[in-house]
Amino acid sequence: MMTIKELSEKLNLKLSGGAEGLTNEITGGYTSDLLSDVIGHAEQGNVWITLQTHKNVMAIASLKELACVIIVNDLEPSEDMISQSNEENIPVFVTSESTFEITGKIYNLINK
Amino acid sequence: MEFEFIVEGGNFIKAGTASSQLKKILKQLNVDPKVVKRVVVALYEAEVNIVAHAYSGVVQITISTESINIRLVDEGPGIPxxxxxxxxxxxxxxxxxxxxxxxxxxxxxxxxxxSDVLNITSEVGKGTIVEMSFFLNQ
Structure with missing residues (x-):
């Protein structure tokens, strides 16, 4: 299984917060911007790929025990999202890539 | 065991406080992780509904050896x-x-x-009551 750190290095993801959670392992991923969809379908240890940048993202990541959050299209996470990511030790990354591109790359890396 | 939380309508910053607190409590009580997941997901959604639609609400949680019962009472527009x-x-x-x-x-x-049981009653112009139960020994 791959750790978040390994994944972020392979994909050049920029870390915004939650550095203490980098050694967590990844079980898979879920791509969605609808919060209740993530609540209903994401699994523990998943990478969550989204364009949402507010604090509630971290509340859901914590409740669902997700591995990390990746924000696409170089969007910036809000300050309170970053501070909660540090409190929960759930890493938040930013990528310049689109949802489609980054999801495809992660899918290939995880399913090797 | 009983707990109560206040939910403020419109305050998304605090949305999820009750579910996050309850998650900690249930973990300390060694409740089956699968049940914990179901409870916190359902409670989070119910909390967000109060934040998104109502003016204010109260979450009452009762934990016994058989079940977890959650009652959310809000003052709000109600559901027609x-x-x-x-x-x-x-x-x-x-x-x-x-x-x-x-x-x-x-x-x-x-x-x-x-949830194992979900009951919703509502009065338009007054508010909504949501009751959820989760059974522990199944």
Whole structure:
């Protein structure tokens, strides 16, 4: 299984917060911007790929025990999202890539 | 064991406080992680519904050896047609709420799927009462 750190290095993801959670392992991923969809379908240890940048993202990541959050299209996470990511030790990354591109790359890396 | 939390309408910063606290409590009580997941998901959705739609609300949680019972009482606009509200994809959320990724009409279905019993009663112009039960020994 791959750790978040390994994944972020392979994909050049920029870390915004939650550095203490980098050694967590990844079980898979879920791509969605609808919060209740993530609540209903994401699994523990998943990478969550989204364009949402507010604090509630971290509340859901914590409740669902997700591995990390990746924000696409170089969007910036809000300050309170970053501070909660540090409190929960759930890493938040930013990528310049689109949802489609980054999801495809992660899918290939995880399913090797 | 009984706990009570206040939920403020419109305050998305605090949305999820009760579910996050309850998660810690249930973990300390060694409740089956699968049950904990169902409870916190259903409670989070119910909390967000109060934040998104009502003016204020109270969450009352009772934990016994057999079950976890959650009652959410809000002061708000109420739900005119509960069957319609239960349909996946139906939502009356504002555009601001939708932009945040809420209001996709999946909250009540998530609550139904994750609880063992779900009861909703509502009075238009007054408020809504949501009761959920989760059985521990199944």
């Amino acid at each position: 047609d509960i069957n319609l509200a239960m349909q996946t994809g139906y939502s009356t959320a504002s555009s601001e709420v939708r932009e945040m990724g809420f209001g996709a009409g999946m909250g009540l279905p998530n609550m139904k799927n994750n």
